[in-house]
Amino acid sequence: MTGADTAQQNALRPVDEHRRRVAGLIPAPRVVEMAVDQALGRVLADDVIAPQSLPGFDNSAMDGYAVRAAETIGATTESPVALPVTADIPAGRTDELTLEPGAAHRIMTGAPMPAGADAVIPVERTDGGTTRVAIGAQVSVGASVRRAGSDIEAGEVALRAGATVTAPVIGLLCALGLAHVRVYAPISVVVLSTGSELVTPGTPLRHGQIHESNGPMLVAALTEAGADATAIHFVPDDVAAFRARLDEIIATTRVDLILTSGGVSAGAYEVVKDALTGPDVEFVKVAMQPGMPQGSGHYRAANGTRVPIVTLPGNPVSAQVSFEVFLRDPVRASMGLATGRPRITAELTTGLSSPKGKRQFRRGIVVADEQGTRVEPIGPPSSHHIRFMASANALIDVAADVETLAAGTPVEVMLISE
């Protein structure tokens, strides 16, 4: 190794150190009260105590007749018990009824049981009469009755803090009569792409132009991670325009994090770097491939607000891998969501090489079958191969001190499609 090589290696920051630096910038969880029907995917900040029992009242589990069970003893199809039907109780009837001895009330599923009744005989076991009913089977006490509180009693813990709001959780909260719930707020992320070569997808290209892909990709990655992300139309390679756009956004909306891609390496027109260089943002090279040039710190807006900012490299694979390695976990942690992509060991199907001194995250496809768990590296290592990133289900994590790996070697992989 030459002296220059050594100097460059020394300048590279280890991946884990940069992970800690980025994690330290992401805001702590913030609790908000949210409408239950908006809370899908959020995490409960507090235990939820049932404000009412479920069911709230004894009710029928079947369409049929509310009876006193003792009055049906001995009833059979051949020798039914006949009772007058003295009331009709559809679901939603709100007056309180009493079943007098020697009578039946026609009752529907979910309708409140009349006082005095202790069982329901399903309509199929009767002649379905509306003024008088012939009951063709005996029922035992409690048959087809859903007792008040049999699902949950008022005062019980219905849901624990830390639970993720799923569709059934929304169902339970609504059933308990709750319209709002305390959850961790989604963090609000503004995603900016820079580069004069970028053109909106759907628009024809001129020579030298490309379609902007990082912005929508990072918004999607953030959304999948649970954040509230918005892509801001990319700005040209112009420092003043870049700052003006950010200042305008910060003055008008809540921004918890700014995420940029592009413009951070060594070129002559690195707008992000040029606009942010100063004591609040540091630009470093991380010992990683892809994703070497990285920036992080705070953006000081014109109105004095300091907003965390993370600047990812522009190559699409670098941007996406950097998101996985540095941002996904802290972003999820800031909303109380579970962190850590699953990591497994898999056998390499083909050998690969990795740059000395850099931790490499190679795209791969993990296959698990009776022959074991294997990972096939797909595509070359360079960071413009978005095609292979799009079909990978794993990142092969090659340690910085490893330069070659033979086929058959067990490697650690991070599963990126859940």
Ligand SMILES: Nc1nc2c(c(=O)[nH]1)N[C@H]1C(S)=C(S)[C@@H](COP(=O)(O)OP(=O)(O)OC[C@H]3O[C@@H](n4cnc5c(N)ncnc54)[C@H](O)[C@@H]3O)O[C@H]1N2
């Ligand atoms: N002399 C050096 N050149 C480069 C270095 C270096 O250390 N010294 N680092 C290389 C590495 S590694 C990376 S990664 C890239 C990072 O470059 P930037 O972050 O400055 O990004 P740009 O130059 O703006 O773009 C790089 C590449 O990605 C394309 N790009 C950018 N934004 C988007 C977008 N929103 N959608 C799709 N594609 C995008 C852009 O057109 C470029 O092809 O620098 C190397 N160079």
Ligand code: MOO
């Ligand atoms: O380090 Mo860059 O992110 O590979 O192409």
